[in-house]
Amino acid sequence: MxxxxxxxxxxxxxxxYARLDELRAEAEEQLAAVRxxxxxxxxxxxxxxxxxxxxxxxxIAQLRDVTERLAFGRLELDGAPDDDxxxxxxxxxxxxxxxxxPVLLDWRVPQASAFYQATAATPMGARARRHIISKxxxxxxxxxxxxxxxxxxxxxxxxGEGALLAALRAQRTGRMADxxxxxxxxxxxxxxxxLAGVLVVQGGPGTGKTAVALHRAAYLLYSHRDRLRNxxxxxxxxxxxxxxxxxxxxxxxxxxxxxxASLGQLFPDEEATAHDAPAVAEIKGRASMADLVARAVxxxxxxxxEPQPMNVNGDTLVxxxxxxxxxxxKARDSRKPYNEARVVFVKNALSQLTRQWAEQxxxxxxxxxxxxxxxxxxxLRTAYDVRVALNTAWLPLxxxxxxxxxxxxxxxxxxxxxxxxxxxxxxxxRERSAPxxxxxxxxxxxxxxxxxxxxxxxxxRQREDKAQxxxxxxxxxxxxxxxxxxxxxDAKTLASNFAETGASRSTAERAAADRSWSYGHIVVxxxxxxxxxxxxxxLRRGPLRSFTIVGDIAQASAAxxxxxxxxxxxxxxxxxxxxxxxxxxxxxxxxxTPSQIADAAQEFALAHGLPVTPSSSVRASEWPVTVVxxxxxxxxxxxxxxxxxxxxxxxxxxxxxxxxxQLRQEFGGDVAYGEDSLLSxxxxxxxxxxxxxxxxxxxxxxxxxxxxxxPRGASALYVAMTRATQRLTLVGELPPAPA
Ligand SMILES: Nc1ncnc2c1ncn2[C@@H]1O[C@H](COP(=O)(O)OP(=O)(O)OP(=O)(O)O)[C@@H](O)[C@H]1O
Numbered sequence: 128m129x130x131x132x133x134x135x136x137x138x139x140x141x142x143x144y145a146r147l148d149e150l151r152a153e154a155e156e157q158l159a160a161v162r163x164x165x166x167x168x169x170x171x172x173x174x175x176x177x178x179x180x181x182x183x184x185x186x187i188a189q190l191r192d193v194t195e196r197l198a199f200g201r202l203e204l205d206g207a208p209d210d211d212x213x214x215x216x217x218x219x220x221x222x223x224x225x226x227x228x229p230v231l232l233d234w235r236v237p238q239a240s241a242f243y244q245a246t247a248a249t250p251m252g253a254r255a256r257r258h259i260i261s262k263x264x265x266x267x268x269x270x271x272x273x274x275x276x277x278x279x280x281x282x283x284x285x286x287g288e289g290a291l292l293a294a295l296r297a298q299r300t301g302r303m304a305d306x307x308x309x310x311x312x313x314x315x316x317x318x319x320x321x322l323a324g325v326l327v328v329q330g331g332p333g334t335g336k337t338a339v340a341l342h343r344a345a346y347l348l349y350s351h352r353d354r355l356r357n358x359x360x361x362x363x364x365x366x367x368x369x370x371x372x373x374x375x376x377x378x379x380x381x382x383x384x385x386x387x388a389s390l391g392q393l394f395p396d397e398e399a400t401a402h403d404a405p406a407v408a409e410i411k412g413r414a415s416m417a418d419l420v421a422r423a424v425x426x427x428x429x430x431x432x433e434p435q436p437m438n439v440n441g442d443t444l445v446x447x448x449x450x451x452x453x454x455x456x457k458a459r460d461s462r463k464p465y466n467e468a469r470v471v472f473v474k475n476a477l478s479q480l481t482r483q484w485a486e487q488x489x490x491x492x493x494x495x496x497x498x499x500x501x502x503x504x505x506x507l508r509t510a511y512d513v514r515v516a517l518n519t520a521w522l523p524l525x526x527x528x529x530x531x532x533x534x535x536x537x538x539x540x541x542x543x544x545x546x547x548x549x550x551x552x553x554x555x556x557r558e559r560s561a562p563x564x565x566x567x568x569x570x571x572x573x574x575x576x577x578x579x580x581x582x583x584x585x586x587x588r589q590r591e592d593k594a595q596x597x598x599x600x601x602x603x604x605x606x607x608x609x610x611x612x613x614x615x616x617d618a619k620t621l622a623s624n625f626a627e628t629g630a631s632r633s634t635a636e637r638a639a640a641d642r643s644w645s646y647g648h649i650v651v652x653x654x655x656x657x658x659x660x661x662x663x664x665x666l667r668r669g670p671l672r673s674f675t676i677v678g679d680i681a682q683a684s685a686a687x688x689x690x691x692x693x694x695x696x697x698x699x700x701x702x703x704x705x706x707x708x709x710x711x712x713x714x715x716x717x718x719x720t721p722s723q724i725a726d727a728a729q730e731f732a733l734a735h736g737l738p739v740t741p742s743s744s745v746r747a748s749e750w751p752v753t754v755v756x757x758x759x760x761x762x763x764x765x766x767x768x769x770x771x772x773x774x775x776x777x778x779x780x781x782x783x784x785x786x787x788x789q790l791r792q793e794f795g796g797d798v799a800y801g802e803d804s805l806l807s808x809x810x811x812x813x814x815x816x817x818x819x820x821x822x823x824x825x826x827x828x829x830x831x832x833x834x835x836x837x838p839r840g841a842s843a844l845y846v847a848m849t850r851a852t853q854r855l856t857l858v859g860e861l862p863p864a865p866a
Contacts, residue, residue, distance in 0.1 A: 333719025358647030412658025464579025772823030
């Protein structure tokens, strides 16, 4: 038996909270002291002061964010005879008492892994595991598992069954919660898997893929802090609402500073939210679009057909097409990106024209020698006709302009795509002023890759940023020595903070704004939906190829999604034998959906020929799947069953507005739709938007219409059906299986 009951744990946990409060008070005091320091002195000493203030602010915020279920576990160890405390408490962060003895182990340290992985069959040096279940700061229950083979029939039980079921039955809030207290063994193995390489986590709906991916990010940030602090971690999700849904998880695990981006936000400065129609998205997602963009960039240089007279300071100079042709060739030979090669082109063309003009002036009887060339060249550079001629031959381009032109200039697109049908080209056409879509983002990124920096100013700014960073690190080293804080903070972190204070941007913000940032690790959620072009963008952001990729290939509903992971990962890994250098882990237990709903969804999926990933539900709920014919009544009933639960009404895209308005009339301000609606009691959304989310009650309006409405409609409906944690109601019958 494990010693000490609930009262003992309550006292221990209370002491941990007291210690947490103490540490926070200390940090607050340090912050106040730093703020009191006189502001005078050099710019550097002010930056130092602000930097330390920020470090303390971050620490205070971290200590505040981890207060919910601070300690949740205790592990009894086999223990040496002289070990007076043969148990360890496991919590959200590590804590030490005043004598610096560990009183709480961070869940991510290797010694804590037995808390998640030990079984009766493989006890990993543990005698027993205790789950400590708290509400606020009060311990309300403890639950023990004893690793004694005679007591357990096998090792496949869910760990901490009671604690797990309580977590799973808890009402949803519209924000994802962490699972740190009840991570299951199969999940823990994935979370702690090594940083390097590509790890794919495949699992059916509700198997905890998102939860595992986020905990893995927290784990990696903790155990590879040095490596990831400066390079950062990027988490990519399908939409902004999905990111809102998951955004509180990492802070609650004591980690901030991760970059969260939707697929529409991967190109800095353009925030795309709308999607193209499936047929258009499919074309834009093809790997061959990369070639098209490359060809488009190459074809933007034009040699004039005929010699062109130009007016330069009242003189007429004839521009020979051969001059332009040779300057273009010279620039192309430099193999620089388009805008940077343009600088070579302009330089070369101006040199040729200067020589030509000097000769012409000499022929006219002027005395001109080499020392006059710089002046002539300057006159040429600023002459209107010359600028027009050079720009016509080679215009500086932004990615936006290139992509807009590609879509809007039918003739040009036709020249670039001889093998396409007119119908295919028509799919790409759109007005220049139309906003960019999520599916355009990879094309913009591809274009940026070929175009390079838009102008010298950008390039100069990048050089200056680099130089500044070097100066910051030197300053930081000096500051660390001055303040005698070696070992507490390293120069690079401090330098990042200089930059943050200076430019008032965090490392994460700088990473998000910099297209050329290369992240130390990238987590991709709902990865089954990504097109080859989207994978190319991610590879550019993570050239080290350290990825955690989670998804369910069977849930893919995007028209451009791949049918297998092997195919999906081709743009990331290439076709070489290295393609096999990725690891696949599978999750098999459905934690979200009660069995009767999971069974109905699975049956539907199989009848419609979807490749279902089998999983088993942890629990059943008391509500059978019901079919009704009125959405208002369905919502009223769901509210009656659970007044404070979250309700999703999933509809066809074209009836979103109408269903929303109808429900609003009945239920007023509790009903919402759109990006920021997730915290509302009743959320109206499409099946696509429901991806990755979950709700206590799900009501699906017109399932048949959802299936018929899009090319992979059956997948979309399958996703919608698997969003429920308690109740599923269908307004209208499921469509019959196709013959
Ligand atoms: N070990 C666990 N303890 C408690 N809750 C868990 C655990 N694992 C998963 N869950 C819960 O199960 C639900 C489903 O998890 P999650 O959203 O991560 O699944 P998913 O595999 O990403 O689903 P989908 O592919 O359908 O979007 C969440 O509410 C999550 O918190």
